[in-house]
Amino acid sequence: MPPTDLVPYLTSQRDEIVALLRTLVEHESPSKDKTALDALADRLTGFLHSAGASSVDRIANPDGGDHLHARFTFGHTGPDAPRPALVMAHFDTVWPLGTLATMPFRIEDGRVHGPGTFDMKGGLTLLLTALRTLRDLNLTPPRPVEFLLTSDEEVGSPTSRTLIEDTARQAAYALVPEPPLPGGGLKTARKGVGRYSLKVTGIPAHSGIEPEKGRSALLELAHQIIAIHAIADPSIGTTLTVGRAEGGGAVNVVPAFASAEIDVRVSTLAEAERVDRALHRLTPTLDGTSLTLTGGLNRPPMERTDATASLFERARSAAQTIGLSLTEGSTGGGSDANFTSAIGLPTLDGLGPLGAGAHAVHEHIEVDSLPVRAALIATLIQSL
Incomplete structure (x- = not known):
């Protein structure tokens, strides 16, 4: 399937994408609730296998929720396999158990509302959707993919930082679907x-x-x-x-x-x-x-390095094949992209769906951006 066909294909899958997002949002997962986080890790393990993961390792974490490390080989195995792409998402949120009672998952005026939709279960949904799409359409990216799902980003990643940095040292680049800048711009620098x-x-x-x-x-x-x-x-x-x-x-x-x-x-x-x-x-x-x-x-700061600038230019060219015009910028907030960038790995952040209200009661994402941003991630994995 040509890259230009990914957007209409994923648009036809919009209801399935929203259903997956609903499942993730309605499984509440506060950063410090190990029971809730581990139960969500169980469900995510199933979703990863369904998306075509070759293996899923569970990293025990006695100080919080367990982390997950999935591998998608796409046929690239053995010592001659190219360095993998690294994709990352966290599945913890700032919202306590019971928030759904006052902030239920709902769709109104083209927006999906609910705790953790924008930060960042929407981005997690995009990664799972993009990888499943590559498998379903028999597309073979030029690299294997390493997928880290961590449980403590909202509290500073105290137990996942070493895992992130160790995995990043073996990778070719990193993609992080945290919320984008207003209008959908990617983040190539963070404080x-x-x-x-x-x-x-x-x-x-x-x-x-x-x-x-x-x-x-x-x-x-x-x-x-x-x-x-x-x-x-x-x-x-x-x-x-x-x-x-x-x-x-x-x-x-x-x-x-x-x-x-x-x-x-x-x-x-x-x-x-x-x-x-x-x-x-x-x-x-x-x-x-x-x-x-x-x-x-x-x-550490995510500084806009020459390597990240070069990666962005290649991503911008790839996005044009599906009709998207990418922009870039910086933000004052931090994410796990700070860690990958600080060790020298070219990193693009802000690949999540469009929306607003991270950590706020009006948190939401735009429904129509889900298939488009999933197509963007799939295109980048397929192209870079």
């Missing part, structure tokens, strides 16, 4: 994400009888918050946000303890290192107080 905790220790005292003997941890923290925000450089995309601060106890006591949680976003590894040094140079303003800083970079 890196850092998480830090700052703890402040002061000296307690009675606030009415002898406040002068105390040292307020909250007042010290206020000074530190100003210093932390001063490290930012928005002109080059570097932001620091104290998203949570707390401290003190009884209102008539000079507070002895306070703490803050800091979100860091950077566009380059050099900026990540500068910010880290600056945070570790913070010193107390008030005599008698002390600071303890922990944390660091959670996801």
Whole structure:
């Protein structure tokens, strides 16, 4: 089948695509609910075999949901097989069990609503659909495909990062169907994400009888918050946000303890290192107080490398064969694409369906984009 026929073929399969998406969305899978995640991994194993997987390995994870690693050989086996394509998706969501009661799966005005539709069970549906389509149409991509399905992306990928990086080192390129940019643009750059905790220790005292003997941890923290925000450089995309601060106890006591949680976003590894040094140079303003800083970079930046730029140009040419005009851009959020890109693997992200509202109550995807974006992924696997 010529590439140009993939869109009408998959459009004819739209009801089946939506049915698969519904199955995934209605199986709720919060990041920290191992029972729910493992049950979904069971179902996904069946879907992978149905899509033509040559093998599906389950990676046990005592600290969360198990991960899945599927292989689609497409006849490429043995030591002379080309380096595989890597495709990745996560099946955890930010939504707690029971969310379906207030955010049910539904289709209204050409949009599919429901928890996790846009981030990223819609993208997971596209990958399964694209691979099944290649099998059903007897199309043979030039490379085998390695498919990673992970269960902890929404909490920073603490147990899947090593699996992702090890698999990526053997691959030729990576495709990630996270939500696209508005209008469907791919993501060839993402900011890196850092998480830090700052703890402040002061000296307690009675606030009415002898406040002068105390040292307020909250007042010290206020000074530190100003210093932390001063490290930012928005002109080059570097932001620091104290998203949570707390401290003190009884209102008539000079507070002895306070703490803050800091979100860091950077566009380059050099900026990540500068910010880290600056945070570790913070010193107390008030005599008698002390600071303890922990944390660091959670996801390295996905920088737009020459290799990724070249991959995008080849993808753009391939997309033209099915009538799509691809664009590219960057975003402030992180994904598992940050890991593959940081080790030097050409990576394209944002291949998911069109929609909006990730992590929000209006989360949705556009129904008509499902077959088109599935055709795009199938075309890229077939062409790159």
